[in-house]
Amino acid sequence: xxxxxxxxxxxxxxxxxxxxxxxxxxxxxxxxxxxxxxxxxxxxxxxxxxxxxxxxxxxxxxxxxxxxxxxxxxxxxxxxxxxxxxxxxxxxxxxxxxxxxxxxxxxxxxxxxxxxxxxxxxxxxxxxxxxxxxxxxxxxxxxxxxxxxxxxxxxxxxxxxxxxxxxxxxxxxxxxxxxxxxxxxxxxxxxxxxxxxxxxxxxxxxxxxxxxxxxxxxxxxxxxxxxxxxxxxxxxxxxxxxxxxxxxxxxxxxxxxxxxxxxxxxxxxxxxxxxxxxxxxxxxxxxxxxxxxxxxxxxxxxxxxxxxxxxx
Amino acid sequence: xxxxxxxxxxxxxxxxxxxxxxxxxxxxxxxxxxxxxxxxxxxxxxxxxxxxxxxxxxxxxxxxxxxxxxxxxxxxxxxxxxxxxxxxxxxxxxxxxxxxxxxxxxxxxxxxxxxxxxxxxxxxxxxxxxxxxxxxxxxxxxxxxxxxxxxxxxxxxxxxxxxxxxxxxxxxxxxxxxxxxxxxxxxxxxxxxxxxxxxxxxxxxxxxxxxxxxxxxxxxxxxxxxxxxxxxxxxxxxxxxxxxxxxxxxxxxxxxxxxxxxxxxxxxxxxxxxxxxxxxxxxxxxxxxxxxxxxxxxxxxxxxxxxxxxxxxxxxxxxxxxxxxxxxxxxxxxxxxxxxxxxxxxxxxxxxxxxxxxxxxxxxxxxxxxxxxxxxxxxxxxxxxxxxxxxxxxxxxxxxxxxxxxxxxxxxxxxxxxxxxxxxxxxxxxxxxxxxxxxxxxxxxxxxxxxxxxxxxxxxxxxxxxxxxxxxxxxxxxxxxxxxxxxxxxxxxxxxxxxxxxxxxxxxxxxxxxxxxxxxxxxxxxxxxxxxxxxxxxxxxxxxxxxxxxxxxxxxxxxxxxxxxxxxxxxxxxxxxxxxxxxxxxxxxxxxxxxxxxxxxxxxxxxxxxxxxxxxxxxxxxxxxxxxxxxxxxxxxxxxxxxxxxxxxxxxxxxxxxxxxxx
Numbered sequence: 006x007x008x009x010x011x012x013x014x015x016x017x018x019x020x021x022x023x024x025x026x027x028x029x030x031x032x033x034x035x036x037x038x039x040x041x042x043x044x045x046x047x048x049x050x051x052x053x054x055x056x057x058x059x060x061x062x063x064x065x066x067x068x069x070x071x072x073x074x075x076x077x078x079x080x081x082x083x084x085x086x087x088x089x090x091x092x093x094x095x096x097x098x099x100x101x102x103x104x105x106x107x108x109x110x111x112x113x114x115x116x117x118x119x120x121x122x123x124x125x126x127x128x129x130x131x132x133x134x135x136x137x138x139x140x141x142x143x144x145x146x147x148x149x150x151x152x153x154x155x156x157x158x159x160x161x162x163x164x165x166x167x168x169x170x171x172x173x174x175x176x177x178x179x180x181x182x183x184x185x186x187x188x189x190x191x192x193x194x195x196x197x198x199x200x201x202x203x204x205x206x207x208x209x210x211x212x213x214x215x216x217x218x219x220x221x222x223x224x225x226x227x228x229x230x231x232x233x234x235x236x237x238x239x240x241x242x243x244x245x246x247x248x249x250x251x252x253x254x255x256x257x258x259x260x261x262x263x264x265x266x267x268x269x270x271x272x273x274x275x276x277x278x279x280x281x282x283x284x285x286x287x288x289x290x291x292x293x294x295x296x297x298x299x300x301x302x303x304x305x306x307x308x309x310x311x312x313x314x315x316x317x
Numbered sequence: 318x319x320x321x322x323x324x325x326x327x328x329x330x331x332x333x334x335x336x337x338x339x340x341x342x343x344x345x346x347x348x349x350x351x352x353x354x355x356x357x358x359x360x361x362x363x364x365x366x367x368x369x370x371x372x373x374x375x376x377x378x379x380x381x382x383x384x385x386x387x388x389x390x391x392x393x394x395x396x397x398x399x400x401x402x403x404x405x406x407x408x409x410x411x412x413x414x415x416x417x418x419x420x421x422x423x424x425x426x427x428x429x430x431x432x433x434x435x436x437x438x439x440x441x442x443x444x445x446x447x448x449x450x451x452x453x454x455x456x457x458x459x460x461x462x463x464x465x466x467x468x469x470x471x472x473x474x475x476x477x478x479x480x481x482x483x484x485x486x487x488x489x490x491x492x493x494x495x496x497x498x499x500x501x502x503x504x505x506x507x508x509x510x511x512x513x514x515x516x517x518x519x520x521x522x523x524x525x526x527x528x529x530x531x532x533x534x535x536x537x538x539x540x541x542x543x544x545x546x547x548x549x550x551x552x553x554x555x556x557x558x559x560x561x562x563x564x565x566x567x568x569x570x571x572x573x574x575x576x577x578x579x580x581x582x583x584x585x586x587x588x589x590x591x592x593x594x595x596x597x598x599x600x601x602x603x604x605x606x607x608x609x610x611x612x613x614x615x616x617x618x619x620x621x622x623x624x625x626x627x628x629x630x631x632x633x634x635x636x637x638x639x640x641x642x643x644x645x646x647x648x649x650x651x652x653x654x655x656x657x658x659x660x661x662x663x664x665x666x667x668x669x670x671x672x673x674x675x676x677x678x679x680x681x682x683x684x685x686x687x688x689x690x691x692x693x694x695x696x697x698x699x700x701x702x703x704x705x706x707x708x709x710x711x712x713x714x715x716x717x718x719x720x721x722x723x724x725x726x727x728x729x730x731x732x733x734x735x736x737x738x739x740x741x742x743x744x745x746x747x748x749x750x751x752x753x754x755x756x757x758x759x760x761x762x763x764x765x766x767x768x769x770x771x772x773x774x775x776x777x778x779x780x781x782x783x784x785x786x787x788x789x790x791x792x793x794x795x796x797x798x799x800x801x802x803x804x805x806x807x808x809x810x811x812x813x814x815x816x817x818x819x820x821x822x823x824x825x826x827x828x829x830x831x832x833x834x835x836x837x838x839x840x841x842x843x844x845x846x847x848x849x850x851x852x853x854x855x856x857x858x859x860x861x862x863x864x865x866x867x868x869x870x871x872x873x874x875x876x877x878x879x880x881x882x883x884x885x886x887x888x889x890x891x892x893x894x895x896x897x898x899x900x901x902x903x904x905x906x907x908x909x910x911x912x913x914x915x916x917x918x919x920x921x922x923x924x925x926x927x928x929x930x931x932x933x934x935x936x937x938x939x940x941x942x943x944x945x946x947x948x949x950x951x952x953x954x955x956x957x958x959x960x961x962x963x964x965x966x967x968x969x970x971x972x973x974x975x976x977x978x979x980x
Contacts, residue, residue, distance in 0.1 A: 058867040062874075064777055066697035067705070074860065078852045086848065097844025103727050104718060104845065110760075111717045114767055118708075121886065123873045124694070124776030129886025132771070137894040140764040144756035151734050151752065158738075160731055218873060222864030226856075295898040306753065313737060313745055 010093055010254055015085040017265055018236060022084075023047035025239060025272045026232035032280030047232065051225045059221035062123040072119030073219065073226035079112030080233040087162055089240040090264050093254040094163035102150035102162055106143050109193060112230065113139035119227075120215030131214025134291055138199060138211070141298045142192045148305040149189060152182040152312045153245075162241070169245040182308030183245065188301040190238040194231070197282065198289040199297065211291075239275035240268060247271065320375050325382045327368025328395060328449075331407060334361025335442045338414075342434025348422055354434045355421075358414040358441070365407035365445070372400050373817075382449060389510055391455035398585075399448040401661065401818070402577045405668045406448070408803070409569045410441050412796040416676050417562045419792040423683050427474050428560065436473075437563060440466035444566075444574050453501045453516075454509040457494065460578075464490045464542075467571060470563045471555045479558040486555035489548065493541035497578075500534030503527055504586065513586060521588045528587060532594055535582050542575035543631045546605040550934055552628055553612070557620035557688065561679020564620060568627040569672030573664050576634060583642065584657075584820075592646040596747065599639030603754040605632025610758050611903055613765035614895045617888045618688045619678045622769050623671065626714060629762060630667045633755065634660045637729055640751055644736070647744060655732035658818040663725040665814075666807055670713040670722065673800030674769075677707040680793050681773060684786035690769070690888040695778035700788040704774040706797045711770040713804040715763040719846045721807030721814075726759055727840070728815055761895070768891050777882040811842045889928060896928075905929060 027044035034041025061069070086099040094100060113135060120132035153165040156176050173179050192199045195212035202212065216227045244251065250267040252260040289297055334357055342354030372380060372395060382393040395403065417437075421430055443463030450456045468490070471483040504520050504527075505511040520528065541548035556564050583590070609628030616622045641656030680703055685693055697704040713720035733752050737745060778784035788794075807814065873880050896905060906929040911922040956967070 055863050056865050058865055058869055060869050060871050062872065063870045064695075064698075064873055066695075066775065067701050068697055068708070068775060074853065074856050078849065078856050081852045081856065082849060085852070097841035097848075099840070099845055099848060101727075101731075101840050103730055104840065107716075107718050107723055107727075110715075110763055111712070114712070114715070114717065114763060117767055118771055118775065121771045121775040121891075122697070124882065124885045125873050125875070125880055126884045126886065127874075129776070129891065133886060133891045133894060136764050136767055136891075137898070140760040140895075141898075143760040143763070144753070147730065147756045148753065151737075154734050155737050160734065222860055225864075226860060291894070292897060294894070298898075306749070310749065313749075 008096075010091045010252065010256055011085060011095065013252075013256070013261060014090040015081070017268070018084040018089050018240070019081065019233065021268065021272060022229065022233040022236040023051060024269075025236045025276055028273055028276035029235070029279055029283075032277050033283055036280055036284040051229055054225035054228075055222050057221040059223060061220075062218050064124045065122050065218070068118050069122045069218075070223075072115045072122070073223040073230070075115040076112045076119070077226045077230040077233070079108050079115075080230040080237065082108050083237045084233055087237060087241060088166055088244060088251065089237065090251060090268055091253065092163055092166055092248065092251040094161055098161055100162045101160055102154065102165070103147060103160075105162065106146040106150070109146075109234075110139055110143050112234075116212075116215055116227070119219070120217075123218040125218065127214045127217050131211050131217075134211045135195075135215060138192050138294065138298070141295075142189055142301070145185060145298065145302040145305045146189050146193075148302065148309055149182050149185045152179060152305070152309040155309065156312045166244060166248040166251075169248040173246070176312060178308055178311030178314075181304060181311060183242070185301055185305035185308055186242060186245075188297070188304065190242065191282075192298070192301070194235045194238060196235075196279065198286055199294065201288050236272065239272055239279075243271035243275055320371060321377065321380055324368045324372045324375065324380060324395075327364050327371075328382055328403070331361045331365030331368065332442065332445050334358070334364070335410075335438055335445060337361075339435040339438025339442070342438065343431050346431055351421065351430050351434060352418055354438070355414045355418045358438065359411045359418075362407040362411035362414065362441075366404065366411065369395075369400050369404040369407060373397075373404075385455075388458070389452060389454040391450055391452045392512070393446070393449040394451050395449060398577070398580060401665070402573060403445065403448050405573060405665055406441070406444055406570050409566065409668055409672045412799055413562045413565050413672065413676070416565075416679070416793060416796040419790055420562055420679060420683065421560070424474075424560065429473075433470070433473055433560065436466050436469045437566075440470060440563070440566065444570055447574055448577060451514070452510060452512040453498075453505060456578075457498060457501070457509070460497070461494060463571065463574065464494065467559075467563075467567060470567075471559045473560050473563070474558070476558075482551070482554040482558045486551040489541055489551040493538040493548070495538075496534045496541075497538035500531045500538060500582075503531040503534070513581070517586050520586060525591075529591070529594070532583075532587060532590060536579070536598065539575045539579040539582070540601065540635070543572050543579070543635070544605070544628045545601050545632060545635060546608045546628065547934055547938055549605065549609070549628050550939060553616075553621050553624040556624040556627070557618060561620070561675055561682065564623075564679070565672040565675035568624065568675055569668045572627060572631050573668055576631070576664055579635075580638070583638075589646060590642065592643055595639050595641070595643030595646055597639070598642060599636050599747070599751065602632045602634070602636030602639050603751065603758075605629070606636060606754065606758040607632075607902075610761040610765055611895070611899055614761055614768065615892045615903060615905070617690050619681065619690055619693070619769065619773060620675070620688055622690070622765065623674055623678060626762070626765060627667075627671055629758060629765075630663070630671070633726075633758060634664050634667070636751065636755065637663065640733075640747075643747065647741075649736055649740060649744070652732050652736040654820045655728060657820050658815050659725050659729040659732070661818045662728075662807075662811070662815050663722065666713070666721040666725055666804065669800055669804045669807065670710050670720070673706070673710045673797055673804070674714060676793075676797050676800070677703065677710060680789045680797070681707075681786075683793075684789065685780070685783045687780065687782060690772045692780040693773040693778070693783050694776045694780075694882065694885065695774075695783060696786055697774040699786045702788060702794055703797065704770075706794070706801045707774060708770055709801045710797075710804065711766040713801075713808075715766040716759050717763070719808045719842065719849060720804050721811050722804075724808060724811035724815070724842055726755065730755065764892070764895060768888060772886075772888045772891060776885045779882045779885065779887070809842055809846050812840075 024044055027047045031041040031044045086095040117132040117136045120128040154160045157165045157168040159165055168176055195202060200211040219227055250264045252264045338354045338358040341357055344350040379394055379396040384392045443459050443466055447459035450459055468483055468487045471486055472479045504516050544552035556567050606629050609625050609632055613622050613625035616625055637656045637660035641653045645653035682688060713722050716722040716726045733748050737748055909924055909926045911924050913919055913922045915921045
């Protein structure tokens with residue numbers, strides 16, 4: 006990928022991230038009979054948070070300050086390296102799927118450390134849960150992408166898009182892997198049925214419990230990181246299903262603008278689907294998570310096994 | 318020629334200097350003698366590093382060093398494999414020596430420092446020489462110097478529990494050593510003076526059953542030293558009891574010496590083994606990885622957690638080697654090459670990060686006076702530099718980018734996935750099981766390391782001692798920081814190093830894969846490192862520019878009631894989901910006892926919960942063996958009936974029997 010394609014993708018995805026969270030909230034509100042706020046509200050919220058004074062707990066250490074920066078960096082890393090708008094493949098093979106899942110794990114690790122640093126029971130609870138989820142989702146993620154790697158013959162995610170779209174019908178096993186990827190996405194992004202993104206009830210929260218002590222710019226960074234992560238996952242799955250309007254290394258104005266418009270449409274559709282899902286299922290009890298995680302893992306494994314059986 | 322001479326002089330200087338440092342340490346009990354001894358140790362090992370590096374740069378395959386006629390006529394030889402492990406040993410030893418300079422002085426009351434320095438030097442000397450020996454008798458002699466010296470090191474603090482751990486260790490290591498001797502003797506027709514090259518050529522003529530039996534004995538011998546499940550019992554007991562710098566050597570290096578012995582036997586001495594042998598190694602490796610990591614997740618002792626993590630890492634390394642052996646036996650040469658290279662690279666990384674982590678643990682224990690994670694906490698505020706290094710080493714141990722461990726595991730997984738479509742059906746199953754096992758273990762390893770770092774360093778101090786902790790001196794911090802730097806360096810240069818460790822270049826599998834080297838795919842570690850760095854710097858800049866700089870310090874959000882350390886999450890609480898999810902593997906027994914506080918009301922009661930986290934192995938496998946042995950010795954006791962004529966008869970019968978056997 007040329008550097009400019011790299012930059013355009015990074016900037017556009019970074020700008021779209023708050024919009025996707027806003028969309029998800031709007032659709033969810035509409036489905037639940039509320040009128041909901043504008044999808045552009047998160048932009049205002051981030052701007053407000055950035056201007057606010059930070060209140061820092063006096064029990065915290067350097068880890069508390071490092072956390073938001075590392076967490077947002079891992080999301081930005083994913084947003085720039087993956088084939089979200091451009092299918093040209095990142096320089097140095099950085100869109101490798103194992104790198105992707107390890108970078109996500111790095112972000113989760115720091116989120117966990119930031120949650121434990123103030124020494125409150127809330128933070129500890131959220132951290133313990135998030136660490137459990139992250140360490141057990143990572144195997145499922147790698148297995149899921151391994152199926153795509155086996156079928157497409159590429160270990161770079163940009164190469165895996167070759168078997169996306171209409172080609173998925175030639176490899177039906179990948180549809181199973183796609184389901185597993187969806188389940189991983191829900192767990193990685195702290196959505197239903199794993200976590201409730203809208204609650205502050207201590208029994209249910211995972212992600213919110215960890216960032217409870219953050220305020221001001223740090224909180225803005227952490228919330229931005231999570232909406233960026235959601236955007237990255239949504240665009241990634243959308244591109245596997247519909248890999249069509251992506252610009253290549255040779256940039257041209259029409260292709261770039263069409264791709265950006267398509268990306269917005271993809272995001273809106275993905276958020277609508279997410280809102281429908283979140284409005285129709287309940288959250289699972291945390292101590293039943295091993296069922297969810299093992300189901301995810303075994304679906305991923307089934308996808309990998311079926312993709313190894315030659316179709317003739 | 319000149320370079321060869323310098324290299325061999327350097328290595329001789331290194332070995333002799335290590336031994337001399339022990340003698341200097343014996344000189345007196347003042348801190349002058351201790352410091353002189355450690356300084357000599359560091360100096361000689363730095364020279365050892367330089368010699369090993371220049372050996373690699375000279376490109377020679379083997380370098381004979383010297384010949385000792387009085388020691389079974391053994392020739393000491395350096396080759397690529399032993400050179401690699403020699404480099405690991407000297408690197409870790411020199412940093413550990415630097416650490417011991419001040420660290421040991423803190424324990425003047427509880428340790429006998431003269432004896433400690435001498436035994437430690439002997440231990441290191443044993444590890445260095447065992448790598449260079451080329452015949453059975455000398456190998457076993459150096460092996461025993463290493464084992465016995467480490468036995469004494471485990472009981473340095475002369476406490477009851479340490480004695481117990483040391484004797485358990487001695488039992489296991491001597492069982493292992495006797496299996497090694499038996500295995501070697503099977504290969505050499507009962508002679509101890511045969512050198513390895515001769516064995517390699519004569520072993521091809523032996524019947525297959527003898528080879529397999531010898532392999533089983535040698536695998537048990539080396540595997541029990543490397544702490545593989547189910548021969549791992551001694552490891553989590555003995556490693557944490559030794560002084561921390563010795564624990565670093567035991568976990569970082571001694572386990573690698575066992576690995577070296579195994580590689581030497583499998584790849585150089587034995588003829589090609591059946592595929593089943595590789596599968597056994599793979600299974601045992603994956604089992605060790607899983608058990609090690611689960612216990613590392615749930616354990617509550619800082620050094621025991623690290624010891625369990627060593628079991629996990631050695632398990633992964635043996636799984637890689639097992640898969641390599643299997644792939645080699647069925648003709649998947651590319652996979653075999655990458656698996657062995659990844660195993661070697663992972664062991665080098667493990668030597669760096671695990672030694673660093675044990676040194677961190679030592680520094681923390683010295684400040685907090687406890688091994689229990691539950692009594693620590695709040696250290697990140699008091700010692701930012703040490704906990705920063707601790708955090709980075711824990712990330713390296715969790716196999717996260719941009720550390721070398723990540724690239725090692727990445728290469729291995731990538732190789733498995735690459736080999737999946739092309740391989741026949743049973744191999745596919747084995748590759749899938751390996752893939753699932755390795756990713757599960759590496760996922761849980763993140764949990765274990767985060768727990769270790771976070772519970773020890775974050776939050777509020779959970780004990781008075783932890784709240785008085787302060788940043789250690791630069792002499793303690795510097796070696797740890799060097800370990801961090803080396804781990805990062807291993808990550809950045811990983812594609813170069815993986816290439817250099819490929820079997821063809823290191824000297825394995827000479828007959829079958831002479832030209833094959835490891836290709837590391839498209840991923841470029843420096844690019845990853847660079848992009849991470851750029852993104853981090855940009856984030857910091859943007860936050861600085863846009864964010865409000867005003868900060869106010871306040872108490873935590875406490876719902877109106879002050880929060881104290883007793884409300885924090887502990888190690889037990891933090892790992893409770895994993896303990897619950899894997900309860901069928903961990904067999905922890907939770908007992909809740911209730912004591913009524915008011916006599917006539919059973920509902921007002923004081924509850925206390927305890928989790929029994931003892932290993933299941935003591936109750937099952939080892940318990941059965943112990944009761945069998947006890948029964949046998951009770952039966953044998955009947956011979957001791959006190960009648961002198963009966964004893965004379967027994968002596969006579971023994972004499973007749975031995976004459977019959979001998980003649």
